[in-house]
Amino acid sequence: MTTIKKIIVVHSTANVKDAGSDAVFELQIERLQPGNVWELLVNPNFPSLPHDERERGLTDLYSFDFSDHPIDWSGQTSNRIAMRMLTREGDGWLPKSIFVIGIESGRNAIVLGSHPAWPRTGWFDNGSDALGPEAHIISGFS
Numbered sequence: 001m002t003t004i005k006k007i008i009v010v011h012s013t014a015n016v017k018d019a020g021s022d023a024v025f026e027l028q029i030e031r032l033q034p035g036n037v038w039e040l041l042v043n044p045n046f047p048s049l050p051h052d053e054r055e056r057g058l059t060d061l062y063s064f065d066f067s068d069h070p071i072d073w074s075g076q077t078s079n080r081i082a083m084r085m086l087t088r089e090g091d092g093w094l095p096k097s098i099f100v101i102g103i104e105s106g107r108n109a110i111v112l113g114s115h116p117a118w119p120r121t122g123w124f125d126n127g128s129d130a131l132g133p134e135a136h137i138i139s140g141f142s
C-alpha cells in the first residue's frame with residue numbers, strides 16, 4: 001500500500017464538434033469494501049482554472065491536495081478514481097486523453113490512470129438526451 005498526498009489530472013479535450021464543455025466536475029476516490037461495495041472516500045470538485053477550461057483540442061491540468069488527509073492507495077483492484085459531471089444539462093464533454101498521477105508522501109510519483117486514446121464514444125453528459133453517462137472511471141490503463 002502507498003499513501004497519496006496529491007493527485008494530478010491532465011486531460012485534453014477532443015477536437016470535434018461540441019466536445020468542449022463549461023460544466024463543473026468532481027473527482028471521486030473510492031475503495032472496495034467487503035461484499036464488493038465501492039465506498040466513496042472523498043469527492044473534491046475540480047478547481048476552477050484561470051482560463052476557459054475543456055475547450056476543443058486544448059489541455060488542462062488539475063492538482064488535488066490531500067496532504068491533510070492522505071489517501072491509502074492499495075492498488076488498482078481495491079481503489080478506483082472516477083470523474084463525474086455535476087451540472088450543466090446538455091453541455092456534454094468528450095475528452096481526447098486523460099492521465100492521472102499520484103504523488104506519494106515520499107514525493108515519488110506513480111501513474112494511477114493512463115488513457116492516451118479516450119474512446120470517441122466516451123462522452124460525459126447528463127440530461128434527457130445525454131450522449132453518455134455523467135461519470136467514468138479514469139484510473140486504470142487502456
Ligand SMILES: [Ca+2]
Pocket residue numbers: 020021022052053054055
Ligand atoms: Ca470551457
